[in-house]
Amino acid sequence: MFEILTTDQMYEADRRTIDGGVSGETLMDTAGRMVFDEIVRHWSPRSVSVLCGPGNNGGDGFVIARLLRDEGWSVRLGLLGDTENLTGDALLHAKRWDGATERLSPALVVGADLIVDCIFGAGLARDITGEVADLIAATNQSMAAVVSVDVPSGIDGNTGAVMGCAIKADLTVTFCRAKPGHYLLPGRQHCGELAVRDIGIPDQVVAELRPNCWRNDPALWRAGICWPGLDGHKYHRGHLLAFGGGAMSGATRLVARAARRSGVGLLTIVSEPSAMPVYAADAPGNMTASIGGLDGLLNDCRHNAFVVGPGYGVGDDTRGLVLQLLHLCRATVLDADALTSFADDPSTLCFAIKGPTVLTPHEGEFSRLFPDISGDKLARARAAAKRSGATVLIKGADTVIAAPDGRAAISSVDAPWLATAGSGDVLAGIIAGLMAQGMEMFDAACMGAWLHGRAGSDIGPGLIAEDIPDHLPTVLRELWLASRK
Template identity: 50%
Template sequence: MTKADTLAVEAGVSSLDLMENAGATVVREIRKRWVRRSVVILAGPGNNGGDGFVVARLLHQIGWPVRLGLLGDKTSLRGDSKVNAERWVGKIEEFSVALLEGAGLVVDALFGAGLSRPLEGIVLDILNAMEARKLPCVAVDVPTGIDGNTGEVLGGVLNADLTVTFFRKKPGHLILPGRQHCGEVEVTDIGIPSGVLKKISPVIAENLPQLWVDKLPVPAPDFHKYSRGHVVIVGGSEMTGAARLAARAARRAGAGILSIVSPANAKHIYEISDAGNLVLELPAKKGLSGILDNKRRNAVLVGPGNGVTELTRKNAISALTSKNAVVLDADALTAFEGDPETLFGSIKGRCVLTPHQGEFDRLFKINGDKLSRCREAAKLANSVIILKGFDTIIAEPNGRVVINTNAPADLATAGA
């Protein structure tokens, strides 16, 4: 957000106006959801606290009872925060649990997205007291206790009913555990010019339809089945459901032809599962490479229900060394546990790896938060990584990341 603010100022928008607008949007969102009541503002020592002073002043002007506590000393404030503290006509009270007496709503303007160290002392005491009293809370930008860049909780966390953020969401709003502490997240316009988004070229985004809907291929009137792509899925002999579900998904996504490559002893299961699928027996000598020699077959999935075997490794390597687009999932990833270099060294073209957390940890010995680990893994493997979970992270080798926030707990079932 700092870079966006800087570019907005360079474009002619004053930083003081940005802070005023930020506070005004918080007040607007409060008034949409709550009737007049006693409000306590928890103001921090930086720009987030400056936003809090604006909120206090604007609520006071429309007749709401407001109390404000400042973490730190007023004389230590700088820049726009200092200006707005001087504009506040009310009392600045001692920053203590006593502030919460009689509160009907708390505005958290302590740290925002800038928190970088674990919470402690009086801040934790106040957060615990708020939780015990179940006071409704509005967070300015990011709830206190959440690292805005990673979604990690630092020492403790404030559970907000509403988070009002500016310009665009931060990773902390999207990634667990941070996401579950934000409540409703409202993104507001504070006057940052639209051209700023193009200049900063953000590499992290929420996975929403507007991100990709205009990039979906539209079949031309003269398209035929081969124009729409021929997908090959390698099925297993015992756990056949995974490959069959993948086949159904590929056809629903628009594949022109779907072939399932099956061991001989399971071929009949795949043949009766869906009349629209072609079922091929895995060649005994050439293996999967014998199937992929057909140039009309241009995308291949290896792994679901395949078993952690040497054959699965060979099939994965055959897929990767072909000129096809490749997706490796499940057993095709675990088969390289202890030897990820062979996997990474075999990747020659477009490749997507789709591990859950356990499979990811078997392949990538990378430290750090979930977001940074996924980005580093994509770079290391030169592949798109889809790290599946409550907050699936999709990372490209170039550092671009998309985060899913639309996976309900209903999907936490086998085969979902």
């Protein structure tokens, strides 16, 4: 269940399921039971306050409150508005609640050991203010554990934006599929643990919606991995040219190590002659070549992929090199200085991209390259990919990868340890290495981001960029063994 659905797609999935013969009443009852199951799995009986809004999210709350009370929990229920104003399935389930219904207010969280947030769902359209904002503040300040239903109230399900204020949950339970706001910051920070539960919406219904956004998971790109064959040789695994700067050699050395650990057959670092001894001494498997012999290198079609930018320097020389490489339409990864060198003329870069190209900006580099593109991270990545014709990967804790055709993936690995110097250089090297081996650019960017994140999560505290490439064999072996089952 790694597809990600927008709020509109989720509403449509509900509608189609109901049209197929499953009543809305049953869907709401099942949703409430799924949340109940998660609550009793995580906590023992205690005093709980269920905070209900006026829509279907609140209807789920009535189901949850009834089930918890029937199991002997001490339950208080608060409702925003009056029961008489509820409609549809929410009203049906509200009538089955025979306990007291209090007015929704901050007083409800006083003395509660667990708070169940069913105030607003993913489709919230305006900022939260007034007494509900006060209630959310009181909830966040309390010592109680918090469970949110669908999304934490105040989070935009499509963008992850905070709508004025938002609940900070310890557990969020959503249904059928996750939404972008569960993974995009700051929404992801408000969700706590995320549980996606099946409530009876058929997979076929989801498939008919043709989702084009996914959680970045091996299931998305596993089929595109270019594992070496028994009859293969090193040139079958690609020959990557990594362009190294003279003054900042460390970045390209990280690129080179990551690319080789990703499986590329051969790697040559191309630099000024004065820097070649530094790169040659770094690792015996690194080959080196002078930038003065570039034309000869590029005439050899076995040099099938390029990575340029980390530590290379910003300026006209970098611009000229990038345009020369793009003209060949071979697999290319552009990062760091290769992107910033086009900040004054991004249209020239976009016009030059004709072959398989991946751009890997962080937020600052993205804003310099695409200053007129705004919106949430997913929307910005898609717009930049469509404009440039490249796969665009915007780095961060919520890394987003977008292809020119609109496909997108969002990373969900928790790896804060990756926020360290050189980490992005390693990512560029991994992606370039995968592309050199023949992997399609969107798949390579997704797999590279996943490998990078998984390594960061596994290594944990104390991680430095040099650690990441050396952990790749462990993660790649897991993928390889899984592919043989």
